[in-house]
């Protein structure tokens with residue numbers, strides 16, 4: 001595992017944005033696995049600026065997002081499709097038809113998960129998979145449990161995830177209880193995994209995930225087995241490793 005310990009959030013974002021820009025520069029038709037959440041916001045902003053300046057080109061890139069809330073329409077401002085459009089896609093020159101997010105409006109979970117896995121199979125393997133890290137060790141919405149789930153699946157969000165995401169909703173009751181998430185299999189098949197983390201609140205889980213036992217109770221711990229894993233964090237997040 002490669003570790004970049006950066007002095008603060010801004011430096012972390014710059015490092016991660018550089019790694020993604022390098023990926024699409026070296027391989028313009030890269031398949032990028034993308035994440036939502038607070039952590040990638042600064043990185044996405046930089047990529048937008050660099051793209052506008054002509055320093056990075058996403059015109060041939062393909063993106064596959066990790067997850068989406070079940071039940072939210074793409075135009076709902078809490079949906080992950082909306083997040084990606086607002087915070088990244090509309091600021092870079094990626095072709096809209098080359099961006100993929102699970103369809104939260106599809107009620108038939110089996111069909112939607114099968115569709116998404118077939119898409120990953122057709123377009124993948126993912127060249128660069130960006131991940132954030134949940135406080136409970138989740139990656140995507142692969143929540144702690146007794147097994148690692150390989151394929152895309154519908155997940156019941158854990159109370160800790162509902163609590164963490166409540167800040168984006170009017171009230172806790174508005175946070176969706178289910179989501180679709182890419183499974184651990186597609187993440188582990190990615191050629192390069194880039195996990196980003198910021199802030200003291202992530203320090204304990206970073207330590208457990210990368211230096212504790214490999215267990216589905218800390219889903220990110222499986223990344224210890226990935227052969228091309230890069231961790232980029234600020235000093236606070238990496239203070240315990």
Ligand code: F6R
Pocket residue numbers: 034035036037038039040066067131132133134135138139140141
């Ligand atoms: C988002 C995702 C989640 C987040 C994680 C960390 O697509 O898959 O696993 O990466 O919950 O979220 P933040 O960055 O808000 O701390």
